[in-house]
Amino acid sequence: MESLKIAFFCWESLYAERVGGLANAATNLAETLARHHEVHYFTRGEGRDTEINGVRYHYCRPAGADIVQYCSDMSRRMIDRFRGFDAPSFDFLHFHDWHVVDALHRLRDRETIFTYHSTEFGRNGNAFSSGWPFPEISGIERYGGLIAKRITAVSSTLRREAMKLYDIPDWKIDVVPNGIVPDHYQADVDPEEVKRRYGFDPDSPLILFVGRLAWQKGPDMLVDAAPGLLREHPDGKFAFVGDGQMRQGLGTRARSLPVRFLGRLDDADYVSLLNASDIVAIPSRNEPFGLVLLEAWSAGRCVVASDVGGLSENIEHGTDGVKVQPHPDSIAKGLSVVADSPGRSHCMGRKGLEKVKGCFQWSRIAERMEDSYRKAANHDTILC
16 A cells, blocks of 8 residues: 555553543554654654654543543544644544544534544443443444544444444444554563562462453453362452542442452563463453553463453454353353363463464554555545
8 A cells, every 4th residue: 555644532541641541542553654654653752752663643632521521532632633643644544432423513514534442332231320421422422433534343243233333334334453562561570580579479370360350351250260260279369450430339349359459550561460360350341452462462462351342352262262141150161170270271261362363463553553544545435
């Protein structure tokens, strides 16, 4: 593909404001595209503009009384920055998730691509009466899909979910999965030393959860699965990395269990713990893709994961992971099966690493995104 000038709009990045997996996905895609194209990344942050790994980052500092107003203000500030770099004009404008739809609205006459990394229904499917502005954010997501020239989703499951929720025609939306840089999640560690550092018995199997402590990610089901595993493997230990609104309730729930909540860890500590763990549990109720799966595989870890969304699509049950139902009894059974056979667990982790290297390198993902850019440029022909 000829060299293009591309603008990314995303509310987080790896080098400034970082919230979750979206920062990894958008930043790594931008840096891969920057090998062949001119890429500018408009995001939140402090300080001067900077260039990192070929991507030019432009920062703004928004404000707002609530998350919707905050994101609207952010979009306006992003566009103010964008105008200063739009000569010569950008070829494509790529918007990531609902936070930047106001910017997409203001630039809707340009060649635009909108990526669903998740949906509000998936994130908060049980929260209709919780006070979270579920209908408002869903409306924003719908509008983004309506006005964008082209749409991508990070899994086939998310593509179907977005089409059903927001009446998106099948010709308009492509699947472009996330990728991974495997080396970033590999470390030569002494597992016993790492386990001791966090207060775990070095000889006990360690089950690791990584993610937001939120309904979507299912940490409560993993806590409730712990007694079932402990009946078969009384020496089992659980580590939860991440934070969220369920933290206090989970602590109460797990008071008598061998569970530790470690909060957020810096990258180096997280990678060390990941490589020292024996099993990575991903008990999500809804998972549009599941970047932690690729992180676990990159470290050669065996995964026990819910048979949902991108996890279901990417795991081959019994070969590179174990798929379970999102229910404590099923999760406990899956963990016990893996803990019963450390040799088989190791083999599944190695198979996962092979899959990462073969299917999820960012260079391959960037080629698929370039194909979506081509389709965006030809949208009038497609409509005819």
